[in-house]
Amino acid sequence: MFRAEQLYLYSLSDFKVVLISQLAAAMTRKILIIDDECDIQAVAQLALEVVAGWTVATASSGLEGLELALHEPPDAILLDVMMPDMDGIMTLQALQSNPRTCMIPVIFMTAKTQLADRDRFAKLGISGLISKPFKAMQLSKQISLALSWA
């Protein structure tokens, strides 16, 4: 789940520390990774946590990811397209149809490189597309760029 920063209350300077901590906490992005490949989950999670310092949650199926997003809406969802049963597109539609999750930006992760597929994805209202394989060290930068994060 999400990691919590321990808060220490001291003096006003401590309050500043708390405020900075809270602000820091507020600045830490929360990313939900939905991908049926555990190894890819692990790589992506490590890359975002270590490189960008973001908080990362993972889900192995569209259904699981939907439940997590409803419970604790993330700042962004990194969603694999090719998954069995409920694939990425169905998961996206489910997210978009729920008022609690419809505003969460979704970035597709896909190994499908055909232009027709990319054109199709673009019309679905996603915020970005990351091709597999991706550069782990650049993953957070790609996400920030797609979502216009600082």
Place this chain on the structure above:
Amino acid sequence: MTINNSFDNAFDNVLMKPKECKTCEPTAIEDLPIVPKPLPKLYRSRFSLFTSILLGIAGFGIYEISSVGSQAHFTIGVMTIVSMGSIVILANVMRRLQKSHHDLYQMTQRYQDALRLVSICAVEEDTQLAQTLTVQDLYNNAPCGYHSLSPDGIVMLINDTELKMIGYDRAEVVGKMSFLEFVAPESHLKWIEKFKVLKAKGIVKDVEILLRNRNGEVFPVLANSTAVMDKCGNYLSSRSTLIDVRKRKKVELALQKSEAQYRGIVEDQMDLICRFSPDGRLTFVNKAYCEYFNLDPESLLGKCFTPMVFDDDRAKVTAQFQSPSLDFPVTTIEHRAISANGQIGWQSWTNRAIFDESGTIVEYQSVGRDISDRKRQDAAVVKLTKALELAVVGIAEVNHLGRFVQVNDAYAEMSGYDNAELIGQEWWQLIISEDRSKAIRAYQTMIEADRAEVEIRSARKNGEIFDRKIVLVKAYDENQQFVGHYSFTQDISSYREIDRLKDEFVSVVSHELRTPLTSIAGALDLVSSGILQTRPEQAHRMVTIAAQNTERLVRMINDILDVERIKSGKITMEREWCDLAIILQESIEVMQMLADAAQVELKLNTDSVSVLVDRDRMIQVITNLLSNAIKFSEPHTTINVATSLIDPSSSNHPVTFQLDKPSVLVAIHDRGRGIPHDKLATIFEPFQQVDASDSRQKGGTGLGLSICRSILHQHNSLLWVESNLGEGSTFYFALPRLLISSTTSV
């Protein structure tokens, strides 16, 4: 006076003068010493003519007659009796005899006696005279000329017809003129020669010479002559007929001219022209005919033409000549002929029957030409048309209005319509609306560039949409005018489907290969960046992930290649007689470690069965199935492997899959979570898995069952599964009985 003319005719240039005489007592003719016995007919006839002049002259008289040019002088006493139109002449010829009047008187008396005798015969003589006159008339007025010539060619006798020809009077000619004087100079030599022959041999026939008449007009005549000879064979005179052949000559010349013109036209013709009799014998052939058969006219004329007709066509040709009639004299026929070099060529003939007055065919006139090229072209056209009709490619002819004029069977079948239904339809109406603009653009390109290609979708009659590739080609008529276009159409639906499947496969394979690559690349990227230096556990995990996925990638690539090689037949099965029990045992031993790690028991229940299989590939199949069974089995469960011989006639064969022949059945049963019914067929497709996450977690590539199926297919074997969710799955494959050796019994 006619009688005078007759006398003149008898004695040309005769001088006649009456002499006074006294009446004598007649004497019988026989007693007249001077009268030659018998009186030559010639003389008798002459004297008949002579007497005819005296017709109307009563009594008698003594006349002296001399013939110019002749030595004959006649002194005759003439007593005329006119009785019943008959005139009898009694004459006493006295050559160069000068008799006294007394003698003459005595002769006259004798004549009178004779006359009395003659008068008894007068009645009979009258008839003879009438006949004689008829003959004379016939002679003079004959349609041809008659003349007689003396030994030196002087005309002694000539009829009126001939006199008219030459334009002279008898008095001018007889005894005075030589016949040579009437012969045109260009025929002189010929006549002289022929006259000599006549005098020598007594006859000349059909001599054509030119005469020249009084006016200088030259004209042709045909002469036939016989000679009058004496006892010693000496020529005395001739009897000749002359036929004026001017008209005939004119006709002949005209005919020759016409013939020459005809020949000129006929000989210059490229067409073969001939005439032949009803029995097929050639009577005329032109140059072209001779050249065609490489024979000269002499070799052809008189010969039957049917040997030059190809054997199989002779009956047809012969039968054709039975059909002409007066109303329909012309017939046409095409047949094969054998030309000079032995080659068989086609000819077309127009034959006209020529009929005589009775309506019988007397000749045929025929004009023919070689049509071998046309026949070859026709045959080529027929062949091409047949090929087009039978072509697999759809071919349609469309007119300038865009409507179908003709379509072949393939086109009609492709569209789902009958040929007749398409004729008249607009070609673009078969194209679905979304692609019509594309088709119209292609049509415009064809108009500009004569040709265009386009791929569009069309709708069959039943509404089914299919992909078509069309080649449009502009069509022109013989005057190079645009008349429409030809459309060559190919149904490429299957190709499209293959392309789609290929694209899908490439997409799927690409995705599947990229998935482990993503893990490898991402993990190594993090490790190599050094960012995990302070996090050794995570670094180790990343390296492990990279290694595992590398192996997975390798397996996947190998499996993909295997699937393709097996499907395409590039991998041949090395079959040998093997004990199936041993193969199963070996497979179990290979998977034992994995089974132990999963805490799953492997059990084998089989008898020894000999099968003809590729040993290694069969182990690959069984280990693959065992691997799946182990992956999806819960710990502390058992996987059973069993074999049984199946006889379709018995009841001990699987219900779900009916086997139509005795087989060996292998069953691998696990107690895993089972497979949903909707996945039972799809799991054998490449990259189709029940739950990808589970399988991939367990190292699967998604190609195992596809490979197993391909290998078993190469062994003429089936692979199927029966499963119940929560209870487990049983994978079956059967090896047909023909693969079982004779040692095996059911």
